[in-house]
Amino acid sequence: MPGRQSLAYALRRLAQAVPTVLVIAAMNFLVLQLAPGDAAEVLAGEAGSATPEFMAQLRKSFGLDQPLGVQLLLYIKQLVTLDLGFSFRHNMPVIELIGSRLFPTLLLMVSVLLISVIVGTLLGAFAARNLNRWQDNLISMLTVLAYATPVFWAGLMLIVVFSINLGWFPTSGMQQVAAFHEGFAKVRDIAHHLVLPAVTLTMFYLALYTRLMRASVLEQFSMDYVVTARAKGLTESQIARRHVLRNAVLPVLTMAGVQVGGLLGGAVVVETVFAWPGLGLLAYESLFARDLNLLLGIFFICTCLVVVVNLVVDVAYSLLDPRIELR
């Protein structure tokens, strides 16, 4: 029974992931200690002034006066009970902070991933089918341009054109703060705000997947099974739809799975430019604030996310290509 088999597979993979995640967490913890300065200094630095008594008190309440080994053990112990700790800078539990930022990040990520994989696959296949014709050349040119454009610059240019000059979209944020819409109006409002950041980030990944798909389709068309299919009397478009696309999309999926981690990182720039309240921006800010509990919490969530997405990709493989077995 394949359904049961893949469930058992998924559970086994998840169990194997636990030690991996813990080791990554410990490594994150140790690597972050290499950065000079601590949260107390940054907090006091922002304040512009502080007394020595105040600094000592801060360090004590942050647990920074403990030896490093003790701090690490305490942290791992916390993690095992799924407690991500407390952000002293924000004065609230890390899990709440991350929770409030997870939805915007996922919204942006999922939109970008879906649009770029689907449109990229179609465009790539279309380009390959029109090899060396003007359609192919146009698509290739546009993708190279999109791929080579720095994300922050593309974002700012979209703001200049579509927000300042045309006034079609808001410059930034996730909702209109003067209005505070409710219900369906709020959904529309958020979608309206999502357009520019999603387009900016999609441009890069779309270009990547288009290139990848194009190459992959070309490769598949030179395979023996295509010759067989032609001999069977199938039309070119039947071959493309039923045989080639299925096989050609595998590398794109692999790439998309690997890039989920990178997408979180790449989102920092877009989140910054469009003031999109996601996790990437939070991670970036907490690094410069040396808010290590929060940063480690974000890393932990990202690690879990990457593990899960790769599992989903592996399962998707076996659905697309039944020859690949899950074990």
Added chain:
Amino acid sequence: MTPLHRLPRGLAIAVAVLVMTPLFTASQSALAQGSPQKGGTLVMVVQPEPPTLASYQSTAGPVGQVATKVYEGLLEYDFQLKPTPSLAQSWTVSPDGKTVTFKLLPGVKFHDGKPFTSEDVQFSVMEVLKKVHPRGVNTFRSVTAVETPDAMTAVFRLSEPAPYMMMALSSYESPMLPKHVFGTGDITRHPNANLPVGTGPFKFVEWQRGQFMRFDRNPDYRKPGLPHLDRLVARFIADTGTRSAAMETQEVHMGGFNAIPPVDVKRLQALPYIGVTAKGYEMQSPIVQLDFNTTRPPFDDVKVRQAVAYAIDRKFVLDNIWFGFGRPATGPISSNFSANGLYTADVKNYNVPNGVDLANKLLDDAGKKRGADGVRFEIVHDVTPYGEEWRRFGEYTQQQLGKIGIKVTLRVEDVPGWLRRVYTNYDFQLTSNWIQTLADPSIGVHRLYHSGSIKPGTVFVNSSRWNTKETDELMDKANVELDPKKRAALYHDLQKRVVEASPLVFMHELDFVTVHNKRVNNFPLSPLGLYSSMDQVWLAK
């Protein structure tokens, strides 16, 4: 609006730009025109996002911009830096300066409906500010008790006079908290830290992290008819370019503390609906400076320090790197303190046309002769990691010191790394920096020069580690001197001595700039500017 109406306004802007002397006296755009209109949502951009709303334990700038709408202080201040009533309707200081009695305003209610009384004052000062506020520990160090003879009277008992304390009772420096809310539980991790309950004109509604904070009008505010606004929203936009764009598309109405950087201010100013003011920062008084490590060669030699002070062209740096937003500084105390007589310009003047020649001569005298390659000695210059201007300032310093034979290598780190280097390890020779001299020299200036402020691990204190017995004594006396004239004389003497010894190079008094939509009226009405409650601000329809 017809084109005919537009012309005079354009002209007015042109004139305003022309006469935009560093003091911005000509910028009238923020002043009230016509009678206030009710209602509307004011959107301000606050940069960066505040880490917390607990203004009783974080003095980070952005916290002050939001928390002051909810909490109030005992006093407010006018542009002469004189205290004015707020939650305290009157106050008296005993002749020996050791007893300060505040009469509180009756009938004031917290946002949860409970009355504000002297119990709250006692709790806020003794249990919170004196214990966990970064500056409060210092401000209230001489306060031994706050007595509450009745609900509307709070009597501060001091171990010695503390004239500076009277300058630190605004909602920004010393917010008054409700005892019935914050009185229970650990104050440093209080559940209400980010659910503030105050007496101010706006009630806290929600904080969507990474997006905005929302404050709604307090209908029971103690001043009838105020606030004018229905709602105030603070937005957080991390990218500089996007902040400017949002100002341009009128999505946000105002942004201060250089949320819009000087380079964009010049561009936005040309728009007919954008106004600019540098008023409302008189109790911050930031000074840009270069800090020497005076304990190590070559800057342990006063002649070498003076040479650097002579070589740097303040006007050039101000005009070309900070776009003219400021005035050349003369010494450790900002000229904003001319308002209460503490400032003096009668000090050694390093702003001279032949500065480079004088510098070369001083270095020759100090025995730092030029080598065959024209280099006297080499140093590493740490650049403050606070943004583009600072890097350019570092590059300018590198070039300029090259002219007097000092070969400079630049080093740039991130903020925590830089703080650790300068304030804990003292592992630097020369660094750029900026310091807010705050509401009183006793709070903002002493920390940079007093021997008691050489505290490794504490930031923005005496990192140059320069000190003398005489200057320590001057500061100790000024701390407790009640007579304003005598106190001013002490500070004049201090300024002369510090400038002569030049433990830092005083560059310029930095003007923060508030950029605002011209629909915003009645701002700023006090030297606290964005740190005030903004209850009288109104938005034209």
